[in-house]
Amino acid sequence: MSTDRPAPPANALYHYPLSPFSRKVRLTLAEKKIEVKLIEERYWEQDPDFIRRNPAGKVPILKLGSRVLADSVAICEYLEEAHPTPALMPNTPEGRYEVRRLIAWFDDKFYHEVTTKLVGERVFRKVMGTGYPDSGNVKSGSRAIKYHLDYMAQLLESRRWLAGNEMSLADFAAAAHLSCLDYISDVDWNRSDVVKDWYAKIKSRPAFRSLLADQVSGFPQPQHYADLDF
Known part of the structure; x- marks a missing residue:
């Protein structure tokens, strides 16, 4: 054999x-x-x-x-x-700078202030077998996400997408973090209509379908998670 x-x-x-x-x-x-x-x-x-x-x-x-x-x-x-088509980076140095700045914002600041405090405590502690959630971290993450949602709203008040008027890797970075949090119902989508509209727009793209089909053992999807109309 x-x-x-x-x-x-x-x-x-x-x-x-x-x-x-x-x-x-x-x-x-x-x-x-x-x-x-x-x-x-x-x-x-x-x-x-x-x-x-x-x-x-x-x-x-x-x-x-x-x-x-x-x-x-x-x-x-x-x-x-x-694979430059479709383009996910602007064609100007200034535009590419803004995309990279926002990717760093979400993958560093947002990740450490929000994602690790909420998804890390609520999901990964159980999955990794490292104990129970730290309530202090959860409270800290719940406070911090409000600041980040307000910052996104500020950007989107003057732009169609986070880094400018075209969708970019910055939007994917933000949506990646928020979709993880949405899986555990930790995003208050009523805080900002403009952020909710932005997420609905990106969530409805064909590229998002496999994320909406994700299932994590021990953590069933919330009812709204895969609903394109929330």
């Missing part, structure tokens, strides 16, 4: 469903119509094969043929350069 492992798919994304960094790459791949096999990776278990693919021990990891790519920002910029 053969013990050979099946060959890995030519194109694959090693991800975790409620990783906002994985979701950002999934949105980018889907928008550019690049098909990949999704392989769920429990990255905190630090499987040796996984570590060989990315010594940093983080998701996502994108495999395209013989090429293995890590780090969500680097992956998205690679995809933008290798």
Whole structure:
């Protein structure tokens, strides 16, 4: 009896469903119509094969043929350069700066102030078996998200999309984090009509469909999560 492992798919994304960094790459791949096999990776278990693919021990990891790519920002910029249509970066230095600034805002400031405090405490502590949620962190995240939603509203009052008048990777970065929080009903969509309208617009894109189909064991989807009309 053969013990050979099946060959890995030519194109694959090693991800975790409620990783906002994985979701950002999934949105980018889907928008550019690049098909990949999704392989769920429990990255905190630090499987040796996984570590060989990315010594940093983080998701996502994108495999395209013989090429293995890590780090969500680097992956998205690679995809933008290798597959420029449809464009997800502006064609001016000023526009690209604003997109990169906002990606950093969500992947750093928002992630540490909100995502880790809410998704991290409510979901990942249980999934990883690291104990019960820290109520102080949850309260901190619940306060911080109000500030971030208000900041998004401020941007969207004068722009069609977060970084300007065209949809960009900045919108995918923000939507990736907010969709994780929406999965656990931690976004007050009534706080800002303009932010709610922005999310409804991006949520209704075909690229978003696989995110709306996600199921995390032990955490059933809230009823509104996959509803395009909330």
